[in-house]
Amino acid sequence: MRLSKRGEYGLRAMMRLAEDIQPGQPYPLMQIKEIAGRDKIPAKFLEQILLALKNAGLLHSKMGIGGGYYLGKPPEEITLGHIIRVLDGPLAPIRCVSQTAYEPCGCPDALTCGLRLVMSDVREAVAAILDHTSLADITNRVDGLRLSLGLGE
């Protein structure tokens, strides 16, 4: 029931790219190295992760001097569920209950398999959160918390 480092790093990087978006401005551009440095992520590992997110359309990039990565869509439209699926695969705890990567599990009667019933509930609950939380939701929540705690910046 665990999020991999790959997933964690990817989420942190995406949150980083979403965090100081200014209204009316183009999305901020950041280099791999910068994100890696700020979030203490091995740069070469992050490179692969960002590439995967780019291939999934969640990031765009600019090559060459002054290049870097930036969000591929408005932060309101990027859900954590999408990010995690790209990096770690299906949310379902067990394949036979996955909406996006179903596979039969071989239990004698799938319809009345107790394990499926519960794991399906779990999948549902997790997806309900992760597919309805966007990068924008996170920044809002964090900003709100910072304010209410009276922290600067």
Added chain:
Amino acid sequence: MRLSKRGEYGLRAMMRLAEDIQPGQPYPLMQIKEIAGRDKIPAKFLEQILLALKNAGLLHSKMGIGGGYYLGKPPEEITLGHIIRVLDGPLAPIRCVSQTAYEPCGCPDALTCGLRLVMSDVREAVAAILDHTSLADITNRVDGLRLSLGLGE
């Protein structure tokens, strides 16, 4: 976000031991081999799993001829959450959000870390299901489904 085979096998075995409990009768006794055969689980692997569940007090056993395993507590009191924690460790997707096995994650400010906020919600949601679903709940649910589908026995 996945349940291991170990966890899956353990859950299936526990459900098997709970399924034909008769009121007023002692809990049914089953041998490793029998469970392994019925649920298509490698017997030697299951052996380790049942031993772990036994050491956690969720199962009791009887050695020697005519021996086997049986539930260590009423099925109403055995939650899936407990079983999974014994076999797979904490439910939390990320350690810094675990109630049972907390570990700091090294983010600069834990209080306002966006990842923690969401993953904490996820942990909560998963635990809400798994810690409030007992073996008895499962058998009831499965029996109900079988009846409503008109399947025999």
Added chain:
DNA sequence: ATAAAGTCTATAATAGTTATAGACTTTAAA
């Protein structure tokens, strides 16, 4: 005494995760 069961620990086999390496491409600017 024997055979059928669980106990216990080690380790093999496999797979998955995490990380590093290096050669390549694109692009801005000197």
Added chain:
DNA sequence: TTTAAAGTCTATAACTATTATAGACTTTAT
């Protein structure tokens, strides 16, 4: 037009965890 700073891509090394098997031991009913 060269150079350096960026991303791209693929391979593979290092590590860790999972899954499974092996085998010697203990207990107990018959």
